[in-house]
Amino acid sequence: MPRVKIARKSTATDMTAMCDVAFLLLTFFIMTSKFKADDPVPVAIPSYTKTIVLPEENTATLTVGSGKVYFSVEGDKIRGMMLDEVGKIYQQTFTPQEKAMFITLPSFGMDITQLKPYLDALIQEPEKAKTMVQPGIPTDSVSAQLFNWVKQARTADVVLNHKALIICIKGDRKEEYPTIGKIIAILQKQKVNKFSLITATKGGL
């Protein structure tokens, strides 16, 4: 009796569909991922054991390093409205080009009077202006610039999104406490008693 022969099948499979799916997913991830913006000052964040994940939207970050404070807020519309309102307070008007340039800035830190020349420089000579060191937002209570930036950002978020802005502080480990204390005082002045400190998660104890 002849033995039943098992037909040998080719091991080569059709990978077209798999390849399609793989590239579809790849495209999706590339398009949805956002690259982290560089900090204006090098900041080494402290670590904490029980961290929570921050939402990606609806946040404003105060970056603190070397005694300087930088401010950034998520959302183009909020940025635009914030710039208009703060400009009104300090009698500064911005052209549509300057406003568009401001919206693209990841974070900024300078006196409001220096902002207009800086934005102009960015429009005209972007390469040269990018290397300029930003001196930080003044934190004194006389001009109250940081106070107003934060306040207008919060107002804009309430008007546009009907949400309460989450204020985050991203501080450098070696930053001396007075700088942080000053910022906390500015926030508490506008009744922001709850905020988030950006920290890394501490590994195994």
Next chain:
Amino acid sequence: MAELNTGGGGGGHKGGKVRSKKSSTRVDLTAMVDLAFLLITFFMLTTTLLKPKAMDLTMPDKDEKNDQLPVPATRTMTILLGANDKVEWFIGVPGDTPPTTDHFGKDGLRKALIENSKKIKDSHGGQDMIVLVSPSDHSNYNDLVSALDEMSITGIERHAIVAITAPEIELLKRDGNY
């Protein structure tokens, strides 16, 4: 997996017409799929891992001075943050008990927090200890976060950041931690 195109390799045209060889249109996609999945993995991991993490900090409301309850000083433990990552802690008001200079870590502040919390709970009929963190002007941000971290590790829920007072600065100065 890889398919090798053999057959009709050469020497097939002995005097006859030179025929263009019909090659298969199937391309080996293995390497391409490998690369695609590698990149997918990379993007997936980097997008989820780079989400900023944070800790919540709630400060006591400055304006509501009326509805504050008096608290016995014996239930409070004050932690002074000094220079060079040193801390000093004492129970009650400054001067009541001699302050202890300590350091961060398992055997330092954490041990003190656990012991004091237990002591105060026993002597006050199960009431919680209240911890006040007073950062001095020479302390750094990392110390503050570390101190708050110790609270969350030891499970002390009643804690607050308060401004440092002059007698407390004197204590730090005396012990060379300012």
